[in-house]
Amino acid sequence: MLIVQKYGGSSVADAKRVKNVAERIAKTYRSGNKVIVVLSAQGDTTDELIEKAKELNATPSKREMDMLLTTGEQQSVALMAIALESLGIPAISLNAAQVKMHTSRDYGVARINKIDTDRIESELYRNNVVIVTGFQGVNRYDDLTTLGRGGSDTTAVAIAAAIHADICEIYTDVDGVYTADPRVVPNARKLEEITYSEMLELASLGAKVLHNRSVEMAKKYNVELVVRSSLNDHEGTKVKEETEVEKMLVSGVAGDDNIARVSLLKIVDKPGKAFEVFNTLAKNKINVDIIIQSVATDGKRNISFSINKDSLEDVKKIVDANIKKWGVAGVEYEENIAKVSVVGAGMVANSGVASKVFEAMYDADVNINIISTSEIKISILIEKDDMKRAMRAIHDKFNLGLV
Amino acid sequence: MLIVQKYGGSSVADAKRVKNVAERIAKTYRSGNKVIVVLSAQGDTTDELIEKAKELNATPSKREMDMLLTTGEQQSVALMAIALESLGIPAISLNAAQVKMHTSRDYGVARINKIDTDRIESELYRNNVVIVTGFQGVNRYDDLTTLGRGGSDTTAVAIAAAIHADICEIYTDVDGVYTADPRVVPNARKLEEITYSEMLELASLGAKVLHNRSVEMAKKYNVELVVRSSLNDHEGTKVKEETEVEKMLVSGVAGDDNIARVSLLKIVDKPGKAFEVFNTLAKNKINVDIIIQSVATDGKRNISFSINKDSLEDVKKIVDANIKKWGVAGVEYEENIAKVSVVGAGMVANSGVASKVFEAMYDADVNINIISTSEIKISILIEKDDMKRAMRAIHDKFNLGLV
Numbered sequence: 001m002l003i004v005q006k007y008g009g010s011s012v013a014d015a016k017r018v019k020n021v022a023e024r025i026a027k028t029y030r031s032g033n034k035v036i037v038v039l040s041a042q043g044d045t046t047d048e049l050i051e052k053a054k055e056l057n058a059t060p061s062k063r064e065m066d067m068l069l070t071t072g073e074q075q076s077v078a079l080m081a082i083a084l085e086s087l088g089i090p091a092i093s094l095n096a097a098q099v100k101m102h103t104s105r106d107y108g109v110a111r112i113n114k115i116d117t118d119r120i121e122s123e124l125y126r127n128n129v130v131i132v133t134g135f136q137g138v139n140r141y142d143d144l145t146t147l148g149r150g151g152s153d154t155t156a157v158a159i160a161a162a163i164h165a166d167i168c169e170i171y172t173d174v175d176g177v178y179t180a181d182p183r184v185v186p187n188a189r190k191l192e193e194i195t196y197s198e199m200l201e202l203a204s205l206g207a208k209v210l211h212n213r214s215v216e217m218a219k220k221y222n223v224e225l226v227v228r229s230s231l232n233d234h235e236g237t238k239v240k241e242e243t244e245v246e247k248m249l250v251s252g253v254a255g256d257d258n259i260a261r262v263s264l265l266k267i268v269d270k271p272g273k274a275f276e277v278f279n280t281l282a283k284n285k286i287n288v289d290i291i292i293q294s295v296a297t298d299g300k301r302n303i304s305f306s307i308n309k310d311s312l313e314d315v316k317k318i319v320d321a322n323i324k325k326w327g328v329a330g331v332e333y334e335e336n337i338a339k340v341s342v343v344g345a346g347m348v349a350n351s352g353v354a355s356k357v358f359e360a361m362y363d364a365d366v367n368i369n370i371i372s373t374s375e376i377k378i379s380i381l382i383e384k385d386d387m388k389r390a391m392r393a394i395h396d397k398f399n400l401g402l403v
Numbered sequence: 404m405l406i407v408q409k410y411g412g413s414s415v416a417d418a419k420r421v422k423n424v425a426e427r428i429a430k431t432y433r434s435g436n437k438v439i440v441v442l443s444a445q446g447d448t449t450d451e452l453i454e455k456a457k458e459l460n461a462t463p464s465k466r467e468m469d470m471l472l473t474t475g476e477q478q479s480v481a482l483m484a485i486a487l488e489s490l491g492i493p494a495i496s497l498n499a500a501q502v503k504m505h506t507s508r509d510y511g512v513a514r515i516n517k518i519d520t521d522r523i524e525s526e527l528y529r530n531n532v533v534i535v536t537g538f539q540g541v542n543r544y545d546d547l548t549t550l551g552r553g554g555s556d557t558t559a560v561a562i563a564a565a566i567h568a569d570i571c572e573i574y575t576d577v578d579g580v581y582t583a584d585p586r587v588v589p590n591a592r593k594l595e596e597i598t599y600s601e602m603l604e605l606a607s608l609g610a611k612v613l614h615n616r617s618v619e620m621a622k623k624y625n626v627e628l629v630v631r632s633s634l635n636d637h638e639g640t641k642v643k644e645e646t647e648v649e650k651m652l653v654s655g656v657a658g659d660d661n662i663a664r665v666s667l668l669k670i671v672d673k674p675g676k677a678f679e680v681f682n683t684l685a686k687n688k689i690n691v692d693i694i695i696q697s698v699a700t701d702g703k704r705n706i707s708f709s710i711n712k713d714s715l716e717d718v719k720k721i722v723d724a725n726i727k728k729w730g731v732a733g734v735e736y737e738e739n740i741a742k743v744s745v746v747g748a749g750m751v752a753n754s755g756v757a758s759k760v761f762e763a764m765y766d767a768d769v770n771i772n773i774i775s776t777s778e779i780k781i782s783i784l785i786e787k788d789d790m791k792r793a794m795r796a797i798h799d800k801f802n803l804g805l806v
């Protein structure tokens with residue numbers, strides 16, 4: 001098999017962990033597989049480098065920050081190659097320039113355009129374990145870029161796609177993808193399999209196992225992912241197009257309490273009005289999640305939407321600047337909000353899911369503020385204090401837990 | 404003017420020193436010069452990275468060590484660019500791959516083959532200060548290499564040569580090149596100018612201001628060097644082809660007490676015998692410095708040579724393995740040896756220099772063990788305990804000191 005393995009920064013934080021990961025890679029290699037390894041920077045390296053830069057300049061250029069930060073992964077890959085050599089495993093480390101990981105020019109948030117696989121393939125042909133820097137690329141000026149959050153996962157999936165790997169294993173500090181966060185729902189169960197779409201919904205909803213970008217790319221190029229722990233040999237969770245196990249109605253429950261709700265009251269009900277509002281927000285890089293419009297009365301209607309709470313101050317400024325132009329009579333901001341979402345590819349054809357969610361909320365005495373449904377997801381906005389109770393109630397109602 | 408400035412690791416060891424160097428670069432730039440800066444890794448970074456590698460593997464491959472170590476200079480150059488940005492100076496950092504610093508494939512001890520100056524020139528054209536990683540290159544496999552000891556000086560000179568810079572300034576923690584080590588000879592004087600050849604002799608004799616490789620390259624491409632301090636604004640010492648000041652007979656005195664003498668006794672006096680001995684030593688990478696053969700008596704002669712004391716154990720093994728083959732009757736090793744050398748382009752045509760050295764040694768009651776002369780250098784091997792006294796006596800005899 002041709003296997004891509006990705007290990008995060010905490011998995012290679014010190015010499016002991018590097019050795020531990022090296023043993024795992026060696027085992028995979030000795031079993032007759034060809035192995036490509038993608039690594040993040042060790043432990044807190046990236047944060048320490050950012051700290052060093054800030055000592056010199058409060059607003060360093062992104063181009064130079066990328067030049068600085070990319071050294072972290074280069075150190076990781078060189079150290080891993082050195083550790084593998086000591087186990088008698090032939091290994092070679094490659095940085096983004098050597099792999100020719102071509103990205104857009106956007107420093108700090110670059111997107112991968114193309115990978116020339118020649119070098120990787122020739123090293124695999126020589127029976128080397130190939131160890132590649134995650135999170136980084138080169139743009140067409142030969143300058144180093146970084147991919148932003150979740151970058152190393154994306155690197156791993158992009159390489160797996162480009163080289164047609166049989167599987168892409170994402171190693172992390174949890175055993176896989178769960179039906180809910182086990183810290184909130186103690187009897188949450190690890191899923192054997194999940195579809196890309198379900199994973200995308202869960203990832204965007206606070207189940208921070210895999211970054212959305214990497215799942216989107218895996219879905220686009222049909223790269224089979226496995227999320228598993230670097231600390232044990234448990235099987236992990238497979239993320240793929242169609243799951244083979246009998247389809248469950250609901251695959252997981254996620255909660256997110258870092259959101260805020262904005263309500264624009266009595267906005268004039270003219271065609272294009274909603275477009276005007278959300279276009280202005282989009283131009284200001286505000287990510288709007290759920291949108292609800294009330295039915296118009298007296299030629300006016302209310303528009304509510306949820307946002308990440310970190311954007312709230314920005315949204316307030318935008319609303320203040322546009323409130324007259326939009327013809328809005330008043331604004332309400334609500335911060336004590338949480339979102340609970342139920343995800344499952346099986347719910348598309350089953351109208352009973354929504355009513356079961358309502359029933360669970362009624363039983364648990366949770367007041368639903370806003371509800372939004374898509375083909376594979378139902379999200380509700382509720383009081384923040386109700387979040388954990390709501391998650392447990394839904395988890396129980398759909399019998400997701402361990403028996 | 405087009406100026407190359409090189410700063411060593413101690414000059415950029417922490418945020419304060421990086422800022423200090425940035426101010427100096429900014430001043431040069433604001434005076435209307437085009438500036439290329441070559442930097443080493445910060446402070447102890449390289450040693451720390453070596454330590455990390457050794458934790459994983461006692462004998463890491465040189466290829467991976469170079470991959471690891473080259474991150475040190477990349478961090479330096481990015482941080483310096485960030486510091487310059489905060490002073491409002493447009494700056495860009497470049498690593499060896501971006502500069503296209505082509506070297507031989509020899510990891511750890513690569514030699515520079517060629518520099519494509521396109522990128523540097525286009526950045527200078529955009530009025531950027533260009534900050535380049537010292538000590539590193541790329542070979543024809545796109546792999547990173549390091550240049551070995553004195554590498555950053557060599558990088559600076561190579562860039563200055565390739566881009567036809569007006570001057571290459573080597574910043575260090577001393578004010579320039581002195582007539583002798585001021586710690587040994589308190590009234591030693593800083594030289595205004597010195598020729599490449601004199602500098603080469605001094606550099607190889609323990610005056611560790613500039614590494615020989617960089618001086619050799621400067622001489623080959625006629626790059627004018629200035630050695631000066633990064634801690635003050637003193638003028639420094641110019642290193643060039645012909646000095647303009649009235650030629651001094653002797654320009655400096657250097658001492659080295661890390662040497663050993665080996666004497667092969669009563670070796671059979673046949674043609675090719677000396678060649679056999681020194682060829683064997685050369686094949687084993689032993690650097691032999693001074694060689695003296697005695698006049699043959701009874702068809703036998705003694706051969707003595709000096710070596711760096713660090714090679715002594717290796718030499719002992721080689722001698723043991725070959726003593727019969729060489730036809731040597733006995734061996735003497737002497738470790739309590741020092742070498743004192745007098746260097747000066749003016750001494751070529753002046754037979755009085757050697758006699759003045761003898762006179763100084765006679766006055767100071769120092770016994771000369773072996774003497775060796777070249778066109779611009781006289782070296783004597785003496786007892787180690789006599790070294791400092793001998794240096795002062797010669798320094799005084801030639802009136803090199805401050806009056």
